[in-house]
Amino acid sequence: MQKILGYLRRAVHEYDLIQNGDRIAVGVSGGKDSLVLLRALRDFQRFGLYDYELVAVTLDLQFDGIPTDYSPVEQYCAQLGVPYHILRTQIGSIVFESRKETHPCSLCAKMRRGALHDATRELGCNKLALGHHNDDALETFLMNLFIEGRIGCYAPKSYLSRKDITMIRPLSFAPEREIRRAAKANVPEIICSRCPVDGHTSRETMKDFIRAQEKENAGFKTRVFGAMRRANVDGWGGLTYHRNLSADDPETNGKPSRFYIMDEQRKNQSADTAGERQNADTGN
Numbered sequence: 001m002q003k004i005l006g007y008l009r010r011a012v013h014e015y016d017l018i019q020n021g022d023r024i025a026v027g028v029s030g031g032k033d034s035l036v037l038l039r040a041l042r043d044f045q046r047f048g049l050y051d052y053e054l055v056a057v058t059l060d061l062q063f064d065g066i067p068t069d070y071s072p073v074e075q076y077c078a079q080l081g082v083p084y085h086i087l088r089t090q091i092g093s094i095v096f097e098s099r100k101e102t103h104p105c106s107l108c109a110k111m112r113r114g115a116l117h118d119a120t121r122e123l124g125c126n127k128l129a130l131g132h133h134n135d136d137a138l139e140t141f142l143m144n145l146f147i148e149g150r151i152g153c154y155a156p157k158s159y160l161s162r163k164d165i166t167m168i169r170p171l172s173f174a175p176e177r178e179i180r181r182a183a184k185a186n187v188p189e190i191i192c193s194r195c196p197v198d199g200h201t202s203r204e205t206m207k208d209f210i211r212a213q214e215k216e217n218a219g220f221k222t223r224v225f226g227a228m229r230r231a232n233v234d235g236w237g238g239l240t241y242h243r244n245l246s247a248d249d250p251e252t253n254g255k256p257s258r259f260y261i262m263d264e265q266r267k268n269q270s271a272d273t274a275g276e277r278q279n280a281d282t283g284n
Contacts, residue, residue: 014238030191033131
């Protein structure tokens with residue numbers, strides 16, 4: 001878990017994800033990503049850097065009207081000392097039986113988000129943590145680009161004014177391969193998805209495309225994520241890449257000169273400039 005905690009700590013700092021007094025609902029599906037996120041947030045909590053509470057929440061979509069057995073997750077939460085809540089829903093039946101959606105993912109995701117947001121408020125939480133990792137962000141960015149023809153991604157941190165909650169994604173820097181390793185070593189049991197279309201979606205196609213590109217052009221994922229960061233797409237630049245809006249003109253559009261890099265570097269540059277002026281004034 002050491003590497004995962006490093007990625008998490010970096011995300012918390014870059015995107016200002018956690019503050020003292022937060023009560024954070026962690027969306028736990030029972031899969032590797034959400035369970036590793038829960039464990040990482042619990043371990044990070046013990047460092048004492050921030051004073052916050054955790055609550056684990058599972059949405060049971062009840063495919064075919066059958067409740068899912070989440071007892072392994074319940075036992076894991078008890079082991080971690082995190083309160084656990086299961087919300088049984090009819091989302092599976094609505095999407096696949098009542099609506100019979102040809103492309104069900106969009107409606108399902110919208111309904112799940114709404115239910116999670118409501119559960120977060122009902123549990124007295126001001127933040128909702130989701131287990132999206134670095135590969136998820138790359139896939140979403142490229143799907144938006146290739147399928148919808150737009151440049152965009154979900155944000156690592158976003159405030160929902162209508163619900164008065166903040167969504168955070170603390171694993172934003174963590175590669176999926178590291179999460180897989182952490183899950184294998186630290187998570188006792190993974191709950192397999194019962195979704196009828198699992199493994200047969202546009203996202204799976206994009207995963208295959210990215211794997212092929214990475215194999216053919218090593219570093220493909222790093223370069224794409226770097227582009228997202230430098231352009232500060234939907235806030236992915238964080239503290240590292242701050243867009244200089246005053247330099248927005250056609251001649252500099254898209255060039256590195258549009259960005260100030262790191263507050264610390266800016267301070268150093270100011271200090272150097274002040275030193276040069278002082279030397280000039282004294283004739284040194």
